[in-house]
Amino acid sequence: MRGLAFGALGFALAACFASNDDREGAELRAEAQAAALPALNLDVMDTSVSGLSAGAYMAVQFHVAYSSILRGAGIFAGGPFYCAEGSLNTALTTCMSGSPAPPDAARAIEATKRFAAAGTIDDPSNLARQRVFLFGGANDTTVVPPVMDALESYYRAWTPAALRFEKRRPGTAHLMPTVAYGGDCNVAAEPWIGRCNYDGAGVALAQIYGTMEPPSSSLGGRFVSLAQEAYLPNPASHSVADTGYAYIPASCEAGARCRMHVVFHGCKQYASGSVGDRFYRYAGYNEWADTNRIVVVYPQAIPTSGTNPNGCWDWWGYDGPNYATRAAPQMTMVRRIIDALAGGAQDGGAPDAARDSGTTCFVANNYEHVTRGRAHVWWGYALANGSNQNMGLYSVGVVTSLRQVGTDHYVIGTCP
Template sequence: MAVQFEIAHSRTVKGAGIIAGGPFYCAEGKIARALANCMAPSKDAPPPTLADQQRAINEAAKAGKIDPPEHLRRHRAWLFSGGRDQTVNPQVVDALHAFYASLLPGTAIRREQLADAGHAMVSVDDRQANACATSEPPFINRCREFDAAGQLLEHLIGPLQPKARAADGELLAFAQAEFVPGRAIDASMADEAYAYIPKSCRAGGCRIHVAFHGCRQTTKDIGRRFVEGAGYNAWADSNRIAVLYPQIVPRSGPALGSWKVVMNPKGCWDWWGYTGSDYQTREAPQIKAVRRMIDRLQGKPGGNP
């Protein structure tokens, strides 16, 4: 979702950190492509080429569904994959890297590959993190002292102040449903989400980082493990960054309060089209909801649904 949101709102966003993620519109609205080309590519089902990615972005921009892609040229990108990832083959991240390399100077891109890491957010802040090579819930791993959140933020923002010894800001739960067009459950979004607000940010004026959880990392799946243990909050405290943690809820067909049949059993953000054909654009319900949350944090009128 980080790539989709960045490209949809490239005029506003400054860059993206991608953990084992693939190219924009990789699945082309098809679950079969999502499972093959975008997760387990092969000779017969390769990841999107650079030309494929450019075509998808240019077509969406021409239709007025995403911001003009020239804004991407001032972005920064941080990409991570694990050599022992059992969920998303690193070739998929390589394909995304090729896209950024076609737009950005080398200094604006950082590609991190840990040979012994599995499919996970690599953190030093979760005391019960899995072993480095694991590709299992909660998908938060410890790989020695590798701090993905810190490296990601420093590359996107610039030199950081030293990390706070402990996160002592305020973790706020809020009603996410009010930001979602229509009913939150129809978009597989939870009623509640979180924002981490450092004490220095209570009067406003802070940068905002959106931390999208991965599949099977929703609060319904793992509680607040990602929100509290992904590693962003202590860095946020010492660097005046508000962190937004929007939330998906797993769906398997019908659900209480929804007439819409949604197949999202692993609680993923929509990167293959379960919310509709415009899932990768500014008009997608999930992207629109997150943008409204950002606007509210910034005190903009657009934050009012």
């Protein structure tokens, strides 16, 4: 079903304006929610990611961009890094239908090397120690099997000995496979979770982490809300919800040393839509997390009229040209959430030298940031100089906090 991955999208500018009162209220709510999170004993270096469809593409680019802190990835119906190359048309054709030809893995490998040389993603040599699981359905007509084959070729270049590919699984459409939850395994329909007699989440986690304890039959932990607006100013302007979710096992909340797994939903699977909580509750991860000391994070996107009507994660560039790098707002937000849950700095991967030195902070509307030379304009959006993070619309109505971390280098951050 093409609607899960995109629908008919165009690059129209979103009209997102926030008053100072609204913004202050959002920041207060975010601070209150963030403060309510339990103190967790998490090993950031034992973090992993997975995702379905658009979430699979997001998981791939997050895995590549932040490979220095990740253990591995599970990809359900996705394709190679930077497949769309900033083009919606390429996303809808090459990267999904495989027409006129499926993605070129060699081209994706060269793009990875180019980004790494520019310092916008982590060193891809980190991928050599990663463990990867790939899953593709034989009857997937949204992200067709040859696209998954290209993803396998891409990962084989980096992780040849630690990759498992469940290839062209019979009777499986474009969905998240579970043992017994969801709709018909061969029908791509809401909630895009299928009864496939196959534990996709469990197999992915076992590939990444090795031998696992059996999953729990009754969850003993709890779900918590994550104030995403605490980690990304004006999140709606980036197609991001104010609130994300996490499942925290009781053992982790009690202080046990735990690891973290981030799951990116597919298009239309965001919690504020018709799917509701079904993806983050029933995709199959939490039962394994409960008995294996894994905190599961479910970041949430939302629709944006014109640019992203189906609430997809940005893997083709609707939120700016640097969508596949560490500078991308959505990517930065998730990294900040990881750091925050682990009790670390919420800088989204800023250079160590910048973290250790004093920084100068500026709070102003985006028009003033551009006028003062701290940002520049791209397609009606203000991008921070140096990091190229998308600050939202180039407008006096959008206020952003910028921290200067180097000469003509600014990052979005919380100011004192």
